[in-house]
Amino acid sequence: MPEQQRDLSVGLLEVAQTLTTNLDLSVVLPTILDQLARLVSYDSASIMLLEGELLRPVAQRSIFSLNSEPLTIHQHELTHIQAVLAARTPVLIADTEDDVRWISRPGSTMIRCWLGVPLIANNQVIGLLNLSHHTADHFDDHSTQTTGAFAAFAAIALNNAALVQRLQRELAERTRVENELRQERAHLAGRIAEQTSTLRAANQEMAQASRMKDEFLAAMSHELHTPLNTIISMTDILLEETYGALTDRQHRALSAVSSSSKHLLSIIHDVLDVARIESGKLQLLVQEVEVDHLCRVCLGQIIAAEKKQRVTYTIDPSITTIIADERRLRQILLNLLSNAVKFTAEGGAIGLDVQRDEEHDCLALTVWDTGIGIDESDLHRLFRPFVQLDSSLSRRYEGTGLGLTIVHRLTALHGGSLVVESRKGAGSRFTVRLPRQAVLDKSDDGPALPSDHHPFVLIVAGLDRASDLLVSHLRTTSHRVEVMLQGADGAPIIGRPDLVIINSHLFSFNIVQTLHNIRKSALLNSAPIVVLSALHLPGDREAALAGGADAYCIKPLSKQEFDQLIALCHA
Numbered sequence: 276m277p278e279q280q281r282d283l284s285v286g287l288l289e290v291a292q293t294l295t296t297n298l299d300l301s302v303v304l305p306t307i308l309d310q311l312a313r314l315v316s317y318d319s320a321s322i323m324l325l326e327g328e329l330l331r332p333v334a335q336r337s338i339f340s341l342n343s344e345p346l347t348i349h350q351h352e353l354t355h356i357q358a359v360l361a362a363r364t365p366v367l368i369a370d371t372e373d374d375v376r377w378i379s380r381p382g383s384t385m386i387r388c389w390l391g392v393p394l395i396a397n398n399q400v401i402g403l404l405n406l407s408h409h410t411a412d413h414f415d416d417h418s419t420q421t422t423g424a425f426a427a428f429a430a431i432a433l434n435n436a437a438l439v440q441r442l443q444r445e446l447a448e449r450t451r452v453e454n455e456l457r458q459e460r461a462h463l464a465g466r467i468a469e470q471t472s473t474l475r476a477a478n479q480e481m482a483q484a485s486r487m488k489d490e491f492l493a494a495m496s497h498e499l500h501t502p503l504n505t506i507i508s509m510t511d512i513l514l515e516e517t518y519g520a521l522t523d524r525q526h527r528a529l530s531a532v533s534s535s536s537k538h539l540l541s542i543i544h545d546v547l548d549v550a551r552i553e554s555g556k557l558q559l560l561v562q563e564v565e566v567d568h569l570c571r572v573c574l575g576q577i578i579a580a581e582k583k584q585r586v587t588y589t590i591d592p593s594i595t596t597i598i599a600d601e602r603r604l605r606q607i608l609l610n611l612l613s614n615a616v617k618f619t620a621e622g623g624a625i626g627l628d629v630q631r632d633e634e635h636d637c638l639a640l641t642v643w644d645t646g647i648g649i650d651e652s653d654l655h656r657l658f659r660p661f662v663q664l665d666s667s668l669s670r671r672y673e674g675t676g677l678g679l680t681i682v683h684r685l686t687a688l689h690g691g692s693l694v695v696e697s698r699k700g701a702g703s704r705f706t707v708r709l710p711r712q713a714v715l716d717k718s719d720d721g722p723a724l725p726s727d728h729h730p731f732v733l734i735v736a737g738l739d740r741a742s743d744l745l746v747s748h749l750r751t752t753s754h755r756v757e758v759m760l761q762g763a764d765g766a767p768i769i770g771r772p773d774l775v776i777i778n779s780h781l782f783s784f785n786i787v788q789t790l791h792n793i794r795k796s797a798l799l800n801s802a803p804i805v806v807l808s809a810l811h812l813p814g815d816r817e818a819a820l821a822g823g824a825d826a827y828c829i830k831p832l833s834k835q836e837f838d839q840l841i842a843l844c845h846a
Contacts, residue, residue, distance in 0.1 A: 300436040304334035307429045312336070314421050316413070317406045318385075322394075324402035324433075330356065333402075339385075346380070353378045359391040360400055365423045366391045370411040388413040392426040396434035404429065499543050507536045545677040548606075552684045559600040559688055566594050566638070569601065570627055573608040577616050584619055587626035594629055597638055599709060603685045610678040611642035611705050619646035619702075635708055635829070637691070643704040649697040657695065682707070692808065692829050708829075730844035731755045733772040733799070735789060754844070772802045773844040777824070779808045786815075790822035803843040 308320050319337035323330040331347045351357055355376045359366045368389045371377040377389065386407040394402040404426050408414065510533040512518070514526065521529070551557040567590055574588055597604075608627070615625040623645040632639040649657065657679055686693045686707050697703035732754050734746065749756045757772075775793060779786055786806055793799045803825040808815060816827045828840065 300433075300440050303432050303436040305336070307432065308334055308336035311404075311406075311422070311425055311429075314425060315406065315418050316408075317390075318409055319405075319407045321405045322402060322429075322433075323405065324394075325350065325400065330403060346382075348380075353380065355389065355391060356403065359393050359403060363393050363395060363400060365393070365419045365426075367414055367419050369414070372411070383407075385409045387411040390414045390419060390422060392419075392422050394426055394430040394433060396430040401430060401434060503536055503540050503543070507533060507540065510536065542677075545681060548681055549677055549684070552681070552688070557688070559603060561598055561600055563596045564599050564601045564604060566590070566597055566629060569605060570608065570629060570640075573605055573612060574627060576609060577612045582616065582619070582621045582623075584616065584622065585624040587624065588628075589626075590629040591631050594631060594638065597709060599689055603688070604709075607682050607685050607707060608640065608642070610682045611707075614678055615642055615644035615646065615703075619644045632708060637708045637710050639706055639708050641704055641706045643702065645702040648699045648701045648703055649695075650699045651697075694829070729753050729755045730773040731757075731771070732774045732776060732844065733802070734758045734776045734778055735793075736778040754841075771798055774840075775799060775802045775804045776840075777804065777806045779806060786819055786824075787822040790819065790824055794823045805840055805843065 304322060307322060311320060318339065321332050321335040323332050328350055329347055330350050350360055355366060355368055358376055368374045368377050371387055371389060388408040388411055390406040392404040393400050394404055406422060510529055514529050514533060570588065570590065574586060619625055625644040628641040630639045683693050689709050691707060691709040694706040732749055734756065736758055746756050746758060777786060777789055790804065793804060804823060805826045805828060806819045806824045807828050819827045
């Protein structure tokens, strides 16, 4: 007996060494059954592993020719199987014909003696080891003890091999993912390099196009102005009959030439003005302007009398002067008044009202008429260059569609705003609000700032310099200010802004997209955002607030509005 025990120990040691030398599950499984055959005699043996409630055969060995694969079974399906798993100990059925626990299944008719041993790893039943023989009482207590000891080594080997296999799968999956990520990064790097190259080329082309445009505008200005000025001058000389008397027919013909030439010259001026504004080349020459004198001059230049229109003019007596570019202010008024005359029927009325807007602390110049009016749905298109709201209008009313564009943009350059009120068939009101001396009131009684803190204000502006006065005032009130031009490359922002101001001037300035980009930025998304608009159209305020703005203000700002804006830096 001691000799038998020693042989068993030696055999188990050899088996353990064999099983632990290989961690490949496909090798370990058949090795378990081969090594078991050295210790215990059997006809057939199989290893079944638990997968939930199912027992799935993973290896089989038999002295007979196997005609079929062992069947996957439910662990509660067979009583003798359930007895092994429930008791977590070996179960021996010495004679299957006399034991009620034995339930036959296909392929088991030759089994007279059966031994089932649980496979336990980490205190968990992971499967079952089946041994069978065609002779009753073939397996005894020694067979059971040997198989039970062997099963302990087999379970550890299976668990280790399964663990290694899982780790290999995870490693392979990780390697695959890393390779895919590496390829994706390489692809993205290529795309970024390609896009960078494309953008660089596009920027170069844009810069070249801008230079060519400037050169073209200069050439066009010279080439068109020179002959037109000659035509106008010579026509005027002829009309004055310097070279002799004219017949009525000749006088009418020359008058038509003179009128058409001057109209063409005005169109050229409009086109050039729009181009200069868009390129940021138009600079205001501000000075003190007598408001009443300017208004009367502009009213004197319109030709309302030809259409028998009533002209009304009112001005607040307290209004004397304003700091502005006189030429451009005249251009604003003449465009608005000319449109009022053009789109008002014979016998209608037009007017110019000049008032002090106490709410916004500015000068309000309102041009109104009783003309054809504008549909509310068309208001958003009103200031686009070369746009006629109705194609039929281009046939009924001459013009390029640039007048209101120029009015809007010149008003913005002054730091002002333009408000439109109109109804189809009921006339229109265009109100130009201009600051009397600056965009903001520069009094010193603003909100006190902490002496140890200089709030950072980022101004996002269009391609003009209408933000200069705002920047100046903020800096005089101990604010750090940076201006980021929309659509232009610049130095990176240093620090996290306390306030972001979107100073919208041009109609083409996409406020909603700008708000979206700011809210996506990790550096900017926590700062309050204020939209300053030079134009108030229906739905603008709602769109800005829905897009992420915290406030929406119409320029010029009142002292109170500016104080409220500054207070956001300290919220």
